[in-house]
Amino acid sequence: MRLLLILDHATEDRLLADIVEHGHTVVARLLSSREAEARLPDLEVDVVLAGAGRSTLSADLLRATDSRGIRVVALASTDLDRHHARSLGIHEVLEADVAWGEIDAFVRGSAVLGARVDETAEAAHPRGARVIAVWGPAGAPGRTTLSINVAAELAARGRDVVLIDADTYGGAIAPALGLLDEAPGFASACRLAGSGSLDRAEFDRIAPVYSAAGGPFRVLTGIPTSRRWPELAPDRIDAAIEVLRTVATDIVIDVGFNLEADDELSSDLFSPRRNAATAASLRLADDVLAVGLADPIGLARFLRAHVDLLDVVSTSRVHVVINRVRGSALGIDAAGQVRQSLRRFAGIETATLLPHDQRASDAAILLARTLREAAPRSGLRAGIRGLVDTVLLPIAADDLAVRPRRALRRSLAAG
Structure with missing residues (x-):
């Protein structure tokens, strides 16, 4: 293997003889990530072995290695180093004082990447997973709550589910499920997919299992801070979803609210890319759950934004869900008033109404926890369960009959 080293002198001196003895070639020995970025175009490198500190590992370096299909292995000396590496989406983090034998096995194994779509995955999911995007306008209509609980109900019915947080304005799925989000899973998946490195082994490593009796599912957590939205580039989302379709039956994506297009934001050169992640997820979706809030302000927001949504996806793919239906906000016959408003102002004849x-x-x-665990007899859980059973599962009934439990389910049970 051709290695580029970006290590402190002590670590480099300790490892250099073993690197050569194990048959590797050191193409350069550098001191900073900035220097490595400048030298990469002139070097032929298979693996970058770098310290996990801020001076030796950076987001710019990862972008440069990703574009060339180069794997990065980080060596961490402190907890701060480990946190920095994982915050960048690097999961190949080893202790700086480990023996070369452990690093060597890791380097050799990661340099020879597995196939993105293996025969087992193709056999398990011949038609690919269905993508369900959950969207709603500004104002917290309940996108994340619906995403989590739709995923939970699908998993409870024997589906192989991956739940993704793709909200570029700040992910909420990880804290809602009590998962650590210092290493954003979906950003990592996008980064790996962009370099052609996302395979089943990588997916298993970056997607933690949310364990629930009778219905575990995988989660790709979102970006912990909104300023990291550039990591969710549309082309990388396309590549990641293409791979994930081979390891699941259903992919549920919690997307951001903003549907504004580039020409509407010409005064801001960065926002279009931020909103493009939502547009890309909606474009890839087989079904879109459009969520609105059942009060005068929430319905007005939904009806205005629904027009913009139909510019992005076709009407046939959109299923309207109105959340928190209650008489205290709408008066007598709240459900009837909601349906009448949807019919009168948007021509929407069918909608699922969820109680407050x-x-x-x-x-x-x-x-x-999910509603299925925390409040299994609640009206809200019953409403979401009905949505899954009457709207989502009938679409995939034939598919479910053919393959009730697949590769992802087996891997969860084994884990």
């Missing part, structure tokens, strides 16, 4: 159930929602948040 603050106690169930609070229980799920307090316990960091």
Whole structure:
């Protein structure tokens, strides 16, 4: 293997003889990530072995290696180094004082990448997973709550589910489920897919299992801070979803609210790319759950934004869900008023209405669990379960009959 070293002198001196003895070639020995970025175009490199500190590992270096299909292995000396590496989406992090034998096995194994779509995956998912995007306008209509619980209900019915947080304005799935989000899983998947490195082994490593009796599912957590939205580039999202379709039956994506296009944001050169992640996810979706809030302000926001949504996706793929239906905000016959407003102002004849159930929602948040676990008999859980059974599962009934449990389910059970 051709290695580029970006290590401190002590670590480099300790490892150099073993690197050569094990048959590797050191193409350069550098001191900073900035120097490495400048030298990469002139070097032929298979693997970069770098310290995990801020001076030797940076987002710019990862972009440069990704574009060339070069794997990065980081060596961490402190907890701060480990946190920095994982915050960049690097999962190949080893202790700086480990013996070369451990590093060597890792370098050799990661340099020869597995196939993106293996025969087992193709056999398990011959038609590819269905992508379900959950979208809603600004104002917290319940996108994340619906995404989590749709994924949970699908998983409870024997589906192989991957839940993705693709909200570029700040992910909320990880804290809602009590998962660590210092290493954003979906950003990592996008980065690996962009360099052609996302295979089953990588997926298993970056997607933690949310364990629930009778219905575990995988989660790709979102970006922990909104300023990291450039990591969710549309082309990388395309590549990541293409791979994930081979390891699941259903992919549920929690997307951002903003649908504004480039020409509407010509005064801001960065926002178009930020919103493009939502547009890319919606474009890839087989079904879109459009969520609105059942009060005068929430319905007005939904009806205005629904027009913009139909410019992005076709009407046939959109299923309208109105959340928190309650008489205290709409008066007598709240459900009837919602349906009448949807029919009159948007021509929407069919919608799923979910009741306002603050106690169930609070229980799920307090316990960091799904409604199926925290409030199994709640009206809100029953409404989401009905949505899954009557709207989503009938579409995939034939598919479910052919393959009730697949590769991802087996891997979860084994894990």
